[in-house]
Amino acid sequence: MGKIPIWPNANHEKDVVDILLWNRWLLRVLGIWPLIYPDTTTIEKILATFSFASCWTVLGLFLVLTSMYTFTDRSIMGEKMKMLGPLGYVFFSMLKYLFLVVRHKSIRRCVRILSTDWRMVREEYHRKIMMRDAEKGHLLSKFCIAFMYCGGLSYNTVMPFLSQASSDANEQNVTIRPMAYLGFDIVFDLQLMPVYVFAFILQCFTGIVMFNITTSVCCLAAMFVAHACGQIDIVIARVENLFKGERSHVKFDKCMAIIVQHHVRALRFSASIEDTLRELCLVEMVGTTLIMCLVEYSLITEWNNSDGIAIFTYFFLFVSFVFNIFIFCYIGELLTEQCSKIGHTSYEIEWYDLPGKVALDLMLMINMSRHPVQITAGRLISLSFGNFGNQMEFNSGTVHFIGSKNIGRIFKLASNCHSIDMK
Numbered sequence: 001m002g003k004i005p006i007w008p009n010a011n012h013e014k015d016v017v018d019i020l021l022w023n024r025w026l027l028r029v030l031g032i033w034p035l036i037y038p039d040t041t042t043i044e045k046i047l048a049t050f051s052f053a054s055c056w057t058v059l060g061l062f063l064v065l066t067s068m069y070t071f072t073d074r075s076i077m078g079e080k081m082k083m084l085g086p087l088g089y090v091f092f093s094m095l096k097y098l099f100l101v102v103r104h105k106s107i108r109r110c111v112r113i114l115s116t117d118w119r120m121v122r123e124e125y126h127r128k129i130m131m132r133d134a135e136k137g138h139l140l141s142k143f144c145i146a147f148m149y150c151g152g153l154s155y156n157t158v159m160p161f162l163s164q165a166s167s168d169a170n171e172q173n174v175t176i177r178p179m180a181y182l183g184f185d186i187v188f189d190l191q192l193m194p195v196y197v198f199a200f201i202l203q204c205f206t207g208i209v210m211f212n213i214t215t216s217v218c219c220l221a222a223m224f225v226a227h228a229c230g231q232i233d234i235v236i237a238r239v240e241n242l243f244k245g246e247r248s249h250v251k252f253d254k255c256m257a258i259i260v261q262h263h264v265r266a267l268r269f270s271a272s273i274e275d276t277l278r279e280l281c282l283v284e285m286v287g288t289t290l291i292m293c294l295v296e297y298s299l300i301t302e303w304n305n306s307d308g309i310a311i312f313t314y315f316f317l318f319v320s321f322v323f324n325i326f327i328f329c330y331i332g333e334l335l336t337e338q339c340s341k342i343g344h345t346s347y348e349i350e351w352y353d354l355p356g357k358v359a360l361d362l363m364l365m366i367n368m369s370r371h372p373v374q375i376t377a378g379r380l381i382s383l384s385f386g387n388f389g390n391q392m393e394f395n396s397g398t399v400h401f402i403g404s405k406n407i408g409r410i411f412k413l414a415s416n417c418h419s420i421d422m423k
Contacts, residue, residue: 256361
């Protein structure tokens, strides 16, 4: 089999830096960037170690304090239900953080393959194809970051100060210190202004860490899938150009060797994406679906309380989580459709004019396209538009269950059992 001619791309270093732009900034905050991209300075590694320790410290503190507040007698039933969402979000965020660290070698291998592909671009229009698909990945990343940060920061900063609950407390001449997450008064004396400011900033920083974890997974998936789609688009362009130029048996054999090799490389990279992201996608799909149910419950509760600021905030959070799941399903659907597209393109060309051996190679590609690569959530759920609809249907059924106050009955039963044990 012939080898793909390597014509070095003079701009490949700049191209790789541009492709990794969003992932670089997000993963630097989490302290994971040196694990994924080893070509970093000593100072960057030291700062990454400090960031890594700081992120895990604030997430652990948040999890402990909110758990103590939620599952003890410090809170009433309404507060318990309100804190289930943030508690679940920080738990699933820590789980995704853990998988990002565990899977750093696989992510680094995918980044290395991506860098090699940019370095060995054969022709200028191939580079334009890759740039076009990379822009799609950037666009998805921008939308994910915008929705997640707007919804999350509104919950952390706007709602605590402008919601109806804060106004009611002020009308009773009670000095309050509004906080987005309850339970920090277990450790911090929030009546002291310097302590309150520190606790509030700590909560905002914890929120930023959690948003970075969510957007990092999404941006990684978007970047890898966009690159795989770009490689497949190049294969499709090669197939479409198969009959251009001089027609000879040697020419067809050489071109088909290059096409098949490039196709196999793209399929292997796509399989590596699925292997790298399947645990992260599973945690994302399950965790986001459950949190969406709790957000919907809070939205219904605030609707009954006629709290406009809280309603808008929870609605924006809900839209952010829906959009997050949609992006993952869209990415999976895009890769599957792109892998199948090669078969359609191979059939639509004048394959009947090809020499027999070359036509058999083309038939092999058509057969491969009948079994396209799919990104799955833990090899249990394939990420597609069909399963996105199933997730939304499940979410509607679950919120109906929560709305029927079954969760409240469970909490009451647990409280009664706790009281009996204490006696």
